[in-house]
Amino acid sequence: MSKIKNASMLAAGLIVMMSSSVFAADGAATYTAKGCGSCHGADAKTPIMPLYPKIAGQSKEYIAQQMKDIKSGARNNGQTAAMKGIMAGVSEEEIAVLAEYISGLK
Numbered sequence: 208m209s210k211i212k213n214a215s216m217l218a219a220g221l222i223v224m225m226s227s228s229v230f231a232a233d234g235a236a237t238y239t240a241k242g243c244g245s246c247h248g249a250d251a252k253t254p255i256m257p258l259y260p261k262i263a264g265q266s267k268e269y270i271a272q273q274m275k276d277i278k279s280g281a282r283n284n285g286q287t288a289a290m291k292g293i294m295a296g297v298s299e300e301e302i303a304v305l306a307e308y309i310s311g312l313k
């Protein structure tokens with residue numbers, strides 16, 4: 208009985224580990240594919256202009272919300288227009304994957 212329990216816990220652990228690493232790989236690939244790094248830097252903390260934000264390591268909730276607000280136009284600062292065009296091609300799912308990835312960067 209306890210053997211079966213251990214085996215199923217191990218299997219569950221493996222699935223969690225595998226899915227989180229797939230998620231991280233997706234995040235990195237999406238970040239590159241969408242060209243985020245061309246403004247925010249490949250490491251998300253070396254922006255090409257002093258006025259552009261360092262985004263690495265902020266909370267994933269905040270990152271996702273800012274991306275949604277930039278996409279919808281709810282956020283519209285002086286610099287937001289630079290990023291808005293990109294967001295038209297970024298889906299809700301991709302926002303979630305990107306926010307998870309960027310928040311995990313140090």
Ligand code: HEC
Binds near residue numbers: 258270282284287290
């Ligand atoms: C053309 C340049 C450019 C590209 C490409 C770009 N951004 Fe941005 N991003 C900006 C600028 C500029 C701001 C600051 C906007 C403002 O001043 O309101 C910003 C803001 C942000 C913020 C909010 C940061 C904060 O501290 O509030 C996040 C998160 C973000 N970008 C993520 C991304 C992601 C993820 C991508 C790729 C899908 C991306 N950006 C692509 C220029 C860009």
